[in-house]
Amino acid sequence: MSNLLVLPILIPLCTAVILIFFKEKIRLQRGISAVSGMLNILIAVLLVARVHAEGIQTLQMGGWAPPYGIVFVGDMFAVLLVTMASVVSFAILLYSFHSIGEKRERFYYYTFFQFLLVGVYGSFLTGDIFNLFVFFEVMLISSYALISIGGTRLQLRETSKYLLINIVSSTLFVAAVAYLYASVGTLNMAHLSQRISEAGQGGVLNVIAVLFLIVFSLKAGLFLFFWLPGSYSAPPAAVRALFGALLTKVGLYAIIRTFTLLFVNDPGFTQSWIAWMAAVTMILGGLGAVAYKDIPRILNYNVIISVGFVAFGLAAGTRDALDGTVFYLLHDMLAKGLMYILGGIIISAAGTDRLNSMGGMIKKYPFIGWMFFILTLALVGIPPLSGFAGKVLIIRGALDTGMLTLSLIGLGSSFLVLYSLIKVFRQAFWGNEPENDQPKVSLKWASAVAGGLLVLVIAMGIGAEFVFTYVSQAGEVLASPVQYIEAVMKKE
């Protein structure tokens, strides 16, 4: 039955509502969220299997045919992202059990967590541009709560910046929707795509395209990332992992969806904008990652580099590059989630986030050290691991279209990723232990979670060919939006 498509949104929504009633019962809250997380993974995998077998799934809410009602669309790209988001968020949920602390848990932490997931899954699955705005807001409002929960000075300071940036970008989003509605008179994405093609996308539609690019870049941290390094270092590690793994990816998803489905008729113009933004993002992100000496900032700048890399794949725009973009995006959600979890583990083991006051942790925590090392190799894109296939496909696609400079910048950014993360590894795990000896912390639970994710990172690299059968189905729809339009606007 086609209602399967709404379950990834409905399950966390109901869970969140149920969790409100059990404010003080932390164990119960944990249990319910864990069950709901597992259920969500199951549903997402079922959805992938179904889309693989039967093609794009659509669900018309309330039985109103598009373009009049809101339609949910599950093409392979969206359901793959939902699957990966559910896996990563489940791991982060397990990590929160260990790390977030009772005070925060008592204050509706798991409720906000689930509402954030509602927003993320909803943004992936919706087929309506205003509904996308609403799901963005669901996600953002939960993220405001998660970033400020606990109320330390640092959090209060960073929340007000984060809030301001997102209010401004949401305002621009509404303005962009208003302009788009005025020019083509519809809000359904498939119908928008048809109308924009009919109008031939010149003049004002290009302006609207750029406005959308600005809005989503603010959300994704593409070029307009000035808010990201500060804001993402404020919340606790589990929340940071959630943000780094999911929030920017939703912005990226929106950029990819917008520029492969709606504004496809003037690629020379839009592609070149995305290309230079991607280039600048990779360069500046790389510089930031190299420059800092505290773990949160290094990790945050690594997120920015990968945002730039995904946008670079989109800018290249060939079939290969789009496949690569999907693959890289999936890998990146997984690897960034793991990276922040490991970062959090390292910080709690060392008792500080400054690299200069760490050292010699490999003796006490060999397992964590080598996990971090393997993850670094995966993020750089060393062949047997998951980052490789996506990068190769993107670079190959870019070289096919003659984007030599950008390819070099992309490859160069990999070196900066390697340098910045190896710097963390070398400082934290090698060398001499610092004078003020930290007592050994029990990290079994957190390490087990991280180990589970690492197994997935390795499996995704080794089983790249298996993953690719699904990824290429996603890339196919991105490369030819006609399939998406036909699936949505089909005559009953």
Added chain:
Amino acid sequence: MELVMAVAVGILFTIGVYLILSKSLLRIVLGTSLLTHGVHLLLMTMAGLKKGSAPVLGKADTYVDPLPQALILTSIVISFGVTAFYFVLAYRSYQALGTDEIDSIKEDKE
């Protein structure tokens, strides 16, 4: 009529941006709410201000476009929620940090 509205929206945006760039947190919050007013008016204007009856089914021949009104209503509630959050956040930071000057709550170590 659209031209007048466009100018009004432009003025709201200008004042909103000016307030956001100021130092006091309270003025920034006011700026964001002016911006959202501007964008809601924009949404209404861009859908066209043709004459017609209110979108309640009756005997009229023409109605105004009901869709943007629904969009504005949604957006108003959302920005209302966010603004309420922002005000409380400003209040909390005033309590915890002892100032509402955005410049003076810069880098300090925890």
